[in-house]
Amino acid sequence: MARPLINVPAKVKRGQVFEIKTLISHIMETGFRYTTTGQRIPRDIITFFSCSYNGEEIFSADFYPAVSANPFLTFYTVATESGTLEFKWIGDNGFSETASVPVTVE
Amino acid sequence: MTGSLPRCLIVAIALAACVASANGGDIPLDQRRSGYADLGRDTKAMQDDDTSNPATLWVLDGEALWNQKAGSANRACAECHGDATASMKGVAARYPAFDAVQKSPIDLEQRINLCRTERQNATPFAFESHELLALTAFIGRQSRGMPIVSTDEKLKPAIEAGRKLFMQRIGQIDMSCAQCHDDNWGKHLTSSLVPQGHPTGYPIYRLEWQNLGSLQRRLRNCMIGMRAEPFDYGAPEAVALEAYLMWRARGLPVETPAVRP
Incomplete structure (x- = not known):
């Protein structure tokens, strides 16, 4: 039941710097742990995140095993035009999740 | 040899202090505080904002x-x-x-x-x-912000049983819940603050677990720390202890789902 939670202000003024908050459910299994019977638990993490604003990438990040479960990311951008913010998460075992949120610039 | 007598004295005084504080009893109603009050600013912010609360x-x-x-x-x-x-x-x-x-x-x-x-x-x-x-x-x-209620007369036997379990010394370390959470709250156990142990926000998102967990998981966690055999999930003892803890926290607001370190 992986699903992202995105928090972006509904309306922003042109030129304003605004905050984008994202949260996604993911176990972020490090690959360094073992079961009680000594079997290695395979790595299962998100490896890449990106956010684009009207098609232009404004933020991206590579994730590594030290990132905690249910990664929460917050970053800023400048309001230029009304449009959409598109979010993408890619990970191990073919994990892929996308989301998009409209932004209204006044 | 010269140092041994004062050291004995210190041990005796420490023991006396332990015995005295073990009789401390219930926390006065107006001194009760949720673990929320002792969270850091970041963790508080995480709990308060639904879009940053992982729960x-x-x-x-x-x-x-x-x-x-x-x-x-x-x-x-x-x-x-x-x-x-x-x-x-x-x-x-x-x-x-x-x-x-x-x-x-x-x-x-x-x-x-x-x-x-x-x-x-x-x-x-x-x-x-x-x-x-x-x-x-x-x-x-759905109950967030509402006060915890524990008035049902039929719960009284369970609450009493829970209170006994709370006061009972258990495990290899031979400790009771009350020794930490009634008598020594606000002090530190290594670097961690000892909270009063009110179940105001369960199930909680515990950062240490990187997961949501129930009150019973938390109780089992404490019991393992005391080197005691934890109650099974759903055991009558576990429910009795939960009933006592809710009675003990009566009137405090529900925070579910809370975030704790």
Whole structure:
């Protein structure tokens, strides 16, 4: 039941710097742990995140095993035009999740 | 040799202090505080904002489960209980509650599973499963901000049993819950602050767990720390202890789903 939670202000003024908050459910299994019977638990993490604003990438990040479960990311951008913010998460075992949120610039 | 006498004295004084504080008794009602009060600024902010509180992910899944048909009765929670924001308001604030059919107190997780087996003809969820935590968090969320209520006379025997368990020294370390949470709250156990141990926000998102967990998981966690054999999930002792803790926290606001370190 992986699903992202995105928090972006509904309306922003042109030129304003605004905050984008994202949260996604993911176990972020490090690959360094073992079961009680000594079997290695395979790595299962998100490896890449990106956010684009009207098609232009404004933020991206590579994730590594030290990132905690249910990664929460917050970053800023400048309001230029009304449009959409598109979010993408890619990970191990073919994990892929996308989301998009409209932004209204006044 | 010269240093040995003062050292004996120090040990004797420390022991005397321990005995004295072990008789400290209940925390006065006006001195009770939720663990929230002792959180860092960041963790408080995380709990307060639904979009940064990771437990929201479970609450949303719980909402989906609430409206999803289940079992051979092919019935959703919503078909009997309707809109949870109205029907479940205040429910989590009064659990564990006495169940007339079972003739024993049951906690919210057990209530959900009873509904599943009896009303939906579905298999009960496993304790600490994603589904059970999600539904519990969703139902608990409807009581956020409401005071914990523990007035049912029929719960009294369970609360008394829970109080005995709380005061009982257990495990290889031979400690009771009360020695930390009644007598020494506000002090430190290594670098961690000892809280009063009020169950105001369960199920909680515990950063250490990187997961949501129930009150029973937290109790088992403490018992393992005391080198005691933890109660099984759903054991009558565990429910009695939960009932006592809720009585002890009566009047404090529900914070579900809370975030704790």
